[in-house]
Amino acid sequence: MHFNILTIFPEMFPGTLSGGVVGRALEKGIWSFDAINIRDFAINNYGSVDDEQFGGGVGMVMRPDVLGNALDSVKNRGKIIYFSPRGPTLNQHMVREFANDKNATYTLLCGRYEGIDQRVIEEYDIMELSIGDYILSGGEIAAQVFVDSVVRVMDNVLGGGVEATANESFEIGGLEWPLYTRPSAWRGRNVPEVLLSGHHGNIERWRKQQSDEITKQRRPDLIKEK
Ligand code: SAH
Numbered sequence: 001m002h003f004n005i006l007t008i009f010p011e012m013f014p015g016t017l018s019g020g021v022v023g024r025a026l027e028k029g030i031w032s033f034d035a036i037n038i039r040d041f042a043i044n045n046y047g048s049v050d051d052e053q054f055g056g057g058v059g060m061v062m063r064p065d066v067l068g069n070a071l072d073s074v075k076n077r078g079k080i081i082y083f084s085p086r087g088p089t090l091n092q093h094m095v096r097e098f099a100n101d102k103n104a105t106y107t108l109l110c111g112r113y114e115g116i117d118q119r120v121i122e123e124y125d126i127m128e129l130s131i132g133d134y135i136l137s138g139g140e141i142a143a144q145v146f147v148d149s150v151v152r153v154m155d156n157v158l159g160g161g162v163e164a165t166a167n168e169s170f171e172i173g174g175l176e177w178p179l180y181t182r183p184s185a186w187r188g189r190n191v192p193e194v195l196l197s198g199h200h201g202n203i204e205r206w207r208k209q210q211s212d213e214i215t216k217q218r219r220p221d222l223i224k225e226k
Contacts, residue, residue, distance in 0.1 A: 001102055001154065003033040004074045005143055006067075007110040008049060010035035012140045022148050025157045030102075031147070034074075038062075041069040050113050059114035067120045071107070078105030080126045081146070083139035084115060087128030092170035095149045102154055108146065110139030174215030174222050177207040 005013055013035040014026060025031055039047045043066060050060035071077065088094075098106070109116070109126065120126065131142045151157055158164040169176040180191040194206045215222055 001031045001151065002105045003031065003147055004077065004105070004107040005033055005035045005110065006038055006070050006108065007035060007140055008038045008112055009138070009140055010037045016144050017147055021157050022151045025151055025154070030154060030157060031151050036070060036074065038066060038070045041066050041073070053114065061114050062111060062116040064117040064120045067116060068123065071124055074107055076105050077107040080107040080109065080124050081129050082109040082116065082121060082126045083111060083131070083142035084128040085130050085133070085135055087130040089130045089132060090146065090149070096153060098150045099153045108143045110143050112138045172211060174211050175219060177210040177214070
C-alpha cells in the first residue's frame with residue numbers, strides 16, 4: 001500500500017508511524033509513503049500557499065492553483081482523501097474497506113488554516129474524511145490516524161494473525177471485555193477466577209457477557225447498529 005501525503009509539514013512524517021507494528025510494517029515494505037511539500041508549489045518566493053477568504057471573514061484558505069499543481073505532481077494518485085470535519089467519521093468498518101486492497105494507493109491531503117478551496121474538492125473528486133467531532137489545527141494527525149488504523153489491519157502486520165484484530169472493540173460488534181495479565185494478585189485485587197480456570201467455554205461466556213454489559217452501559221448506539 002502506498003500513501004502520497006500532501007502537507008506543508010513533511011517533516012511530521014512518518015512521525016508516530018515509525019513506532020511499533022506499523023513502523024515495522026514500513027521497514028518490511030508492507031506500506032510506503034511520499035511526503036510532498038505543498039510549499040514547493042507556492043505561488044511566490046515567500047512560499048505562500050494560502051490567501052484571504054472571498055466573502056470576508058477571519059482565517060486563510062489554501063489556494064486551488066497551489067494544491068492543483070501539488071496534486072498534478074503525483075503520478076499515481078489513487079483515491080484522494082481530504083481530512084476535514086465535514087466528512088463522514090472514520091470507523092473500523094471503513095478502515096477494513098480501505099485496507100482491503102493491499103496494493104492500493106491513497107493520496108492524503110492535509111489541510112491547514114481554515115481549510116482548502118472548494119473547487120479543488122470538486123475538480124479532483126476528492127473524498128472528505130473526518131476523524132471525529134472536534135477541530136484539529138491541521139490534517140497531519142488525521143492522516144497518521146488513517147494510515148495507522150488501515151495498515152494495522154493488513155495481513156502480516158500484527159502478530160497473532162486474523163485473531164489479533166478479530167477480537168477487538170468494534171470488530172466484535174461492541175466494546176472489549178476487561179483485560180488481565182500477571183501477577184494474578186496485585187494490591188489486593190485478584191483476577192476474576194473464571195479466567196484462571198482453563199475452562200474455555202466458561203471464559204468465552206464471561207467475556208461475551210462483560211462485553212455486552214460494557215457496551216450497553218457506554219455505547220448503546222453500537223448495539224442498535226447490529
Ligand atoms: N474551518 C474548518 C476547520 C479547519 S481546521 C471547519 O470549520 O470545518 C484545519 C485543518 O485541520 C482542516 O483543513 C483539516 O484538514 C484538519 N482537520 C481539523 N479537524 C479535523 C477532523 N476532525 N478530522 C479530520 N481533519 C481535521
